[in-house]
Amino acid sequence: MKLFIFLFLLEIHGTVGPTHSLRYFYSSSSGVSNFPEFVAVGLVDDVQMIHYDSNTQKAEFKQQWMEKAAEDDPEYSARQTNRLMNTQQVFKGNIDILKQRFNQTGGVHINQLMYGCEWDDETAEVNGYHQYGEDFILFDLRTESWIAPVTQAVITKLEWDSDRSVSGDLRNYHTQLCPEWLKKYVNYGRSSLMRTELPSVSLLQKSSSSPVSCHATGFYPNRADMVWRKDGEELHEGVNKGEILTNNDGTFQMSVDLEVSSIKSEDWHRYRCVFQLSGVNEEIVTKLGKAAIRTNEGSSVFPAGVVIRIMGILLLLTLCFSGIFIWRRKYKELY
Structure with a gap:
């Protein structure tokens, strides 16, 4: 059935x-x-x-x-x-x-x-x-x-x-x-809950033809934003922003990808990845440059622990946070 x-x-x-x-x-x-x-x-x-x-x-x-x-x-x-x-x-x-x-x-x-x-x-x-x-x-x-x-x-x-x-x-x-x-x-x-922890930010790329991923991990709280800018202006076209995910230690991680296949190499210096955390005035700015990119041609650039964690989160969400039910109790006792 x-x-x-x-x-x-x-x-x-x-x-x-x-x-x-x-x-x-x-x-x-x-x-x-x-x-x-x-x-x-x-x-x-x-x-x-x-x-x-x-x-x-x-x-x-x-x-x-x-x-x-x-x-x-x-x-x-x-x-x-x-x-x-x-x-x-x-x-x-x-x-x-x-x-x-x-x-x-x-x-x-x-x-x-x-x-x-x-x-x-x-x-x-x-x-x-x-x-x-x-x-x-x-x-x-x-x-x-x-x-x-x-x-x-x-x-x-x-x-x-x-x-x-x-x-x-x-x-x-x-x-x-x-x-x-x-x-x-x-x-x-x-x-x-009110503490702030700044992340480590890395530029990752699977291959020379793949998007460049700006990856921030270890930040807290999850009230954060990360964007790509060109000449100081925020980009939307060719940018793919991921969801904020939870790390095992209670901190958070996120990524934002930039499609670089159509960007001329001499223009890369005009691009910046910018991370901003709630409660912190100073931004973390990472300049797009080939020397700063961590890459591994032909294999996944992301650490196995990150992949396993993401798969575990998806499985847990599918099992725990899905479905339907009817509950006939009254709710004044809930808190």
């Missing part, structure tokens, strides 16, 4: 600005071997701070500064564990509901929810989001109603729209509770 999986990928876009974020991801699976049936992770500014899965059945802190939450509230950890254990059971039951909705039985099924908020500490602007799968159903905070892009979600939309207490709980959570907890977490981890 054909399996329909709604793939949801969390794309982390670096932006230069004072915005902080609190995101939660809940994923349950059926038919996936050697993988927990339920996984929940929480991230502050894209740094994982709490983790729970059906194997350990315990909410575990992933950052030392989260111990401050337990100091302020001794019941914090136990309450999170109990809540997620209950949620695990709800998710498990909802997979069966969705199999019926989509007229499916066997195979692999992955169900996922992403919710949270963003807060700008300069403008105090708050933006919340609550989404099931990539295109199953999501909550519109502006209209306080549910949007169902697929017909299988219409039943849920009608039910949840008719229960005004659900929309009220969501509005309260995303506009009040979520920003309050986000501010607490940022304060707990201020020395870590």
Whole structure:
């Protein structure tokens, strides 16, 4: 039987600005071997701070500064564990509901929810989001109603729209509770979350006919930008900017490629790769030059560790951050 999986990928876009974020991801699976049936992770500014899965059945802190939450509230950890254990059971039951909705039985099924908020500490602007799968159903905070892009979600939309207490709980959570907890977490981890680390920047090229990749790694936070400029003007044509990726040590990396096949060698000196990190006024400028390029004709220029890490990230996103599910619980306890 054909399996329909709604793939949801969390794309982390670096932006230069004072915005902080609190995101939660809940994923349950059926038919996936050697993988927990339920996984929940929480991230502050894209740094994982709490983790729970059906194997350990315990909410575990992933950052030392989260111990401050337990100091302020001794019941914090136990309450999170109990809540997620209950949620695990709800998710498990909802997979069966969705199999019926989509007229499916066997195979692999992955169900996922992403919710949270963003807060700008300069403008105090708050933006919340609550989404099931990539295109199953999501909550519109502006209209306080549910949007169902697929017909299988219409039943849920009608039910949840008719229960005004659900929309009220969501509005309260995303506009009040979520920003309050986000501010607490940022304060707990201020020395870590508010730090700045500059990257090492390299020019890489697979072969003489390949684009030149300007690669920055080891920077923090992920609110960064990198561009190619010619004579001081930012280039868009012939430029391919990649996503910001997470390194194993919690820092970040990114690349921006420049197509050089049509650039005359005598004009290379006019091109610059420019990296800018939020909170740092000085730019890191790298001049385009053949002597500065690391290349390896006929083989990949990127270190094997980088390739393996990227493949691992894609696999993890495919397994953990994909799918659809229906959750009938109320949300005022979520934080």
